[in-house]
Amino acid sequence: MKDDVWKRDEIASPCVRLCVVHPEERICVGCLRSIEEISGWSRMTHAERAAVMEELPSRAPRLQKRRGGRMARLER
Numbered sequence: 001m002k003d004d005v006w007k008r009d010e011i012a013s014p015c016v017r018l019c020v021v022h023p024e025e026r027i028c029v030g031c032l033r034s035i036e037e038i039s040g041w042s043r044m045t046h047a048e049r050a051a052v053m054e055e056l057p058s059r060a061p062r063l064q065k066r067r068g069g070r071m072a073r074l075e076r
Contacts, residue, residue: 011049013041014056025062032059 015038018030027034033041037052044052 010046011053014053022063025059027059027062029063032056032063 014031014033016030018028020029021027021035022029028038031038033052033056037044041049
């Protein structure tokens with residue numbers, strides 16, 4: 001039962017070690033969190049972390065927009 005002391009009931013970070021902040025959207029392309037969310041993660045409550053995790057899937061489409069190529073030139 002000694003190991004129970006080291007178990008923590010907290011939401012793990014969604015970090016996938018692909019740490020690049022998108023220049024326009026200002027979110028990490030790996031985990032989809034903002035810089036503020038990343039830096040404050042260790043200080044967030046369980047409820048705050050859960051709220052961030054719930055919102056992350058809705059951010060993915062913001063990074064899937066095509067920015068260049070032939071289609072971008074045709075739209076002008």
